[in-house]
Amino acid sequence: MTRLVQKFGGTSVADVQRIRKAAEIAVAAVAEGHEVATVVSAMGHTTDHLISLAEQVTQQPDPRELDMLLTTGEQQSIALMSMAIQSLGGQARSFTGGQAGIITEHQHGFARIKEVRPDAVESSLKRGEIAVVAGFQGVSDHNELTTLGRGGSDTTAVALASALSAERCDIYTDVNGVYTADPRLLHEARKLTAVSYEEMLELAAAGAQVMNARSVELAMDTQVAVRVRSTFEPHDTGTLITHHLVSPEYTICGIACDMSHASLCLTTPMVDGSHSQLEGISGLFTRLKELGIVTDMVMLLAREDEPSQELAFTVEKRSLLRVQSIIEALDRELGHPKLTVDTDIARISVIGRGLTARPAVVADIFESLFSAAIPVQMVATGDIKVSALVPAKHARDAVKSIHNRFEL
Amino acid sequence: MTRLVQKFGGTSVADVQRIRKAAEIAVAAVAEGHEVATVVSAMGHTTDHLISLAEQVTQQPDPRELDMLLTTGEQQSIALMSMAIQSLGGQARSFTGGQAGIITEHQHGFARIKEVRPDAVESSLKRGEIAVVAGFQGVSDHNELTTLGRGGSDTTAVALASALSAERCDIYTDVNGVYTADPRLLHEARKLTAVSYEEMLELAAAGAQVMNARSVELAMDTQVAVRVRSTFEPHDTGTLITHHLVSPEYTICGIACDMSHASLCLTTPMVDGSHSQLEGISGLFTRLKELGIVTDMVMLLAREDEPSQELAFTVEKRSLLRVQSIIEALDRELGHPKLTVDTDIARISVIGRGLTARPAVVADIFESLFSAAIPVQMVATGDIKVSALVPAKHARDAVKSIHNRFEL
Numbered sequence: 001m002t003r004l005v006q007k008f009g010g011t012s013v014a015d016v017q018r019i020r021k022a023a024e025i026a027v028a029a030v031a032e033g034h035e036v037a038t039v040v041s042a043m044g045h046t047t048d049h050l051i052s053l054a055e056q057v058t059q060q061p062d063p064r065e066l067d068m069l070l071t072t073g074e075q076q077s078i079a080l081m082s083m084a085i086q087s088l089g090g091q092a093r094s095f096t097g098g099q100a101g102i103i104t105e106h107q108h109g110f111a112r113i114k115e116v117r118p119d120a121v122e123s124s125l126k127r128g129e130i131a132v133v134a135g136f137q138g139v140s141d142h143n144e145l146t147t148l149g150r151g152g153s154d155t156t157a158v159a160l161a162s163a164l165s166a167e168r169c170d171i172y173t174d175v176n177g178v179y180t181a182d183p184r185l186l187h188e189a190r191k192l193t194a195v196s197y198e199e200m201l202e203l204a205a206a207g208a209q210v211m212n213a214r215s216v217e218l219a220m221d222t223q224v225a226v227r228v229r230s231t232f233e234p235h236d237t238g239t240l241i242t243h244h245l246v247s248p249e250y251t252i253c254g255i256a257c258d259m260s261h262a263s264l265c266l267t268t269p270m271v272d273g274s275h276s277q278l279e280g281i282s283g284l285f286t287r288l289k290e291l292g293i294v295t296d297m298v299m300l301l302a303r304e305d306e307p308s309q310e311l312a313f314t315v316e317k318r319s320l321l322r323v324q325s326i327i328e329a330l331d332r333e334l335g336h337p338k339l340t341v342d343t344d345i346a347r348i349s350v351i352g353r354g355l356t357a358r359p360a361v362v363a364d365i366f367e368s369l370f371s372a373a374i375p376v377q378m379v380a381t382g383d384i385k386v387s388a389l390v391p392a393k394h395a396r397d398a399v400k401s402i403h404n405r406f407e408l
Numbered sequence: 409m410t411r412l413v414q415k416f417g418g419t420s421v422a423d424v425q426r427i428r429k430a431a432e433i434a435v436a437a438v439a440e441g442h443e444v445a446t447v448v449s450a451m452g453h454t455t456d457h458l459i460s461l462a463e464q465v466t467q468q469p470d471p472r473e474l475d476m477l478l479t480t481g482e483q484q485s486i487a488l489m490s491m492a493i494q495s496l497g498g499q500a501r502s503f504t505g506g507q508a509g510i511i512t513e514h515q516h517g518f519a520r521i522k523e524v525r526p527d528a529v530e531s532s533l534k535r536g537e538i539a540v541v542a543g544f545q546g547v548s549d550h551n552e553l554t555t556l557g558r559g560g561s562d563t564t565a566v567a568l569a570s571a572l573s574a575e576r577c578d579i580y581t582d583v584n585g586v587y588t589a590d591p592r593l594l595h596e597a598r599k600l601t602a603v604s605y606e607e608m609l610e611l612a613a614a615g616a617q618v619m620n621a622r623s624v625e626l627a628m629d630t631q632v633a634v635r636v637r638s639t640f641e642p643h644d645t646g647t648l649i650t651h652h653l654v655s656p657e658y659t660i661c662g663i664a665c666d667m668s669h670a671s672l673c674l675t676t677p678m679v680d681g682s683h684s685q686l687e688g689i690s691g692l693f694t695r696l697k698e699l700g701i702v703t704d705m706v707m708l709l710a711r712e713d714e715p716s717q718e719l720a721f722t723v724e725k726r727s728l729l730r731v732q733s734i735i736e737a738l739d740r741e742l743g744h745p746k747l748t749v750d751t752d753i754a755r756i757s758v759i760g761r762g763l764t765a766r767p768a769v770v771a772d773i774f775e776s777l778f779s780a781a782i783p784v785q786m787v788a789t790g791d792i793k794v795s796a797l798v799p800a801k802h803a804r805d806a807v808k809s810i811h812n813r814f815e816l
Contacts, residue, residue: 016464050484056424057488058495065494068502069487072480076458079477080465086473087466094476099551143507 014044042073151212206349280333346395422452450481559620614757688741
């Protein structure tokens with residue numbers, strides 16, 4: 001008897017009919033002889049609805065109270081999912097994050113899982129029940145309700161799979177696997193049968209919305225095999241994410257496009273106190289880290305021609321107001337910079353292996369964008385990812401031209 | 409510095425604007441020098457919406473999973489209420505039933521509070537915060553989420569007031585006190601400035617929807633002074649419920665009308681086995697008690713003229729289907745009775761003190777109904793309550809004629 005963790009995202013439990021579909025998948029896995037724990041997200045747009053309720057009350061909801069509010073979304077899903085399994089004749093028992101032993105750091109809105117104490121879930125599985133666990137949430141040592149941040153249900157699923165020594169963690173979503181590019185953007189995109197943790201990590205971080213990046217990282221660290229598959233086509237085996245690649249057939253595995261980021265550029269005249277400016281920059285990033293605001297494409301450029309320095313980076317648009325107020329607060333330490341913000345951008349990322357060893361890849365990207373007459377605002381290169389910022393309206397063309405260039 | 413518990417019901421927190429209104433009341437009490445704990449119900453029709461979601465999944469939701477689902481309603485309210493208090497400049501902290509130390513029996517759907525461990529709420533009050541506690545819910549010793557049944561938030565408020573040794577428990581609702589009859593039914597109804605626990609208990613049990621009966625009982629047992637008042641007219645002092653009546657001016661304190669019950673009548677031919685029928689009746693009531701189904705106006709009548717026996721009682725309409733199936737299951741033990749059900753009835757109750765010592769009261773009730781040409785189906789008398797069942801369409805006239813008769 002093997003053990004499976006199945007995670008059902010928001011679109012997979014968006015209404016009662018879909019919840020029943022997800023319940024059927026879990027019940028079928030039990031009938032095939034598996035022990036099954038499921039991790040469930042909030043129904044469809046529940047989380048967004050709750051956030052909008054909070055924003056009607058106050059523009060700056062207290063993070064603790066926001067967690068108190070948001071955790072109700074998954075709690076509703078687990079109850080309904082358990083009822084659906086029971087109505088199909090299966091046995092089920094729901095668990096809030098706390099009841100499932102998901103212990104997190106004491107930090108609201110983006111807590112990290114410290115530990116999973118799976119005893120209660122283990123007992124449930126041994127009784128032959130399908131354990132239905134609330135994703136995205138946990139409790140701190142002080143019995144405070146916490147949330148793991150957007151996409152946190154994936155992290156719950158992987159952490160639980162690791163704690164239960166599950167054979168595999170199946171991420172059920174509304175697409176049937178990981179593609180070389182977003183199939184909604186690009187019709188020619190090809191589904192991958194397998195992908196390595198490292199590549200998936202970069203794809204996720206670059207905005208491929210299939211899986212949350214932190215959860216891929218955790219899967220890599222804990223060696224949990226993950227399968228991304230579709231709730232609506234349960235017989236499709238989707239894409240396997242693992243160390244052991246079935247066929248390492250490609251160097252460049254995919255292209256991701258992310259429209260949720262904004263770019264910021266701080267231009268500072270270089271006077272004597274350049275050292276104190278670095279202190280300001282360090283202060284800025286410390287503060288961003290404390291608030292759990294993730295930055296990407298960080299670049300620092302000192303211009304030779306005129307004595308000025310430019311600091312550029314991207315952040316998620318939803319963090320933009322907070323980032324701007326932090327910059328204002330650090331205005332003196334940062335040397336009174338001029339701030340330029342661009343929200344109308346797309347970040348196109350090419351993911352592969354050993355890209356730094358292949359400078360031709362970067363050249364190819366530039367060339368394909370150039371030949372499509374797409375202006376490039378910023379480029380950042382890493383070992384397995386090259387990202388370029390382009391105006392949002394060119395996003396689709398940029399993906400298409402790069403995809404064609406590399407014949408994915 | 410005195411301590412207050414304020415309870416805000418579903419209509420008082422039905423939307424964001426009303427939540428802000430409730431928050432203002434709590435903040436004002438702190439400004440007047442009180443320590444304040446609030447108990448909050450689910451917003452408006454949230455509970456009904458959640459029940460309907462569950463019923464879309466299955467006609468017989470598991471009680472444990474239903475509690476898991478329903479407890480999210482109050483959890484949303486406490487988060488939003490805390491945010492509202494904070495946005496008014498107050499300090500607040502929300503508590504689920506479990507976090508507030510509301511420990512219940514391990515029984516889903518209608519758990520009784522075993523104990524309140526108020527340490528966390530005490531600490532919150534001492535830090536100067538308004539503690540915002542989820543009504544209607546608690547946890548069992550096994551860390552299972554439980555609910556207290558309809559109107560359970562009142563019980564939470566009274567139990568918390570007792571555990572915190574609060575000076576008073578203010579029940580904020582959509583009416584500004586307890587009336588001699590439902591003012592929506594009868595324009596002449598008069599607001600009482602004070603009423604005894606005993607009378608309020610009978611009024612509540614008889615269907616006056618101002619307060620839940622169990623909570624009044626608890627207030628009586630724990631000597632918590634309760635004030636029923638309006639969220640929308642916070643300067644009105646409402647009705648005080650206490651042992652120490654300010655002016656014991658009346659014998660009959662009010663009339664209640666309840667349309668939520670159905671009457672059942674079981675007619676059994678009296679053959680030899682009348683003893684075994686009593687066993688069946690005893691089995692029936694044991695089963696009803698186990699399921700937490702409350703009966704009222706229970707009467708057993710053996711007819712002399714023809715050898716038959718009639719058992720009549722009322723139950724809440726929402727329990728009717730379950731009661732009917734229990735009766736079917738006990739058909740043999742009950743002597744194959746003929747069952748008559750009437751759902752189109754109103755139960756009119758007259759509440760006062762020492763009614764059995766005043767048989768004239770019962771006579772007056774009959775006379776006033778008779779003179780209004782209202783047929784009476786059943787009458788039950790107690791020490792402080794006389795109830796009569798009349799056809800639903802005559803409810804308003806029955807209340808009016810009795811109210812006039814007693815010059816309330």
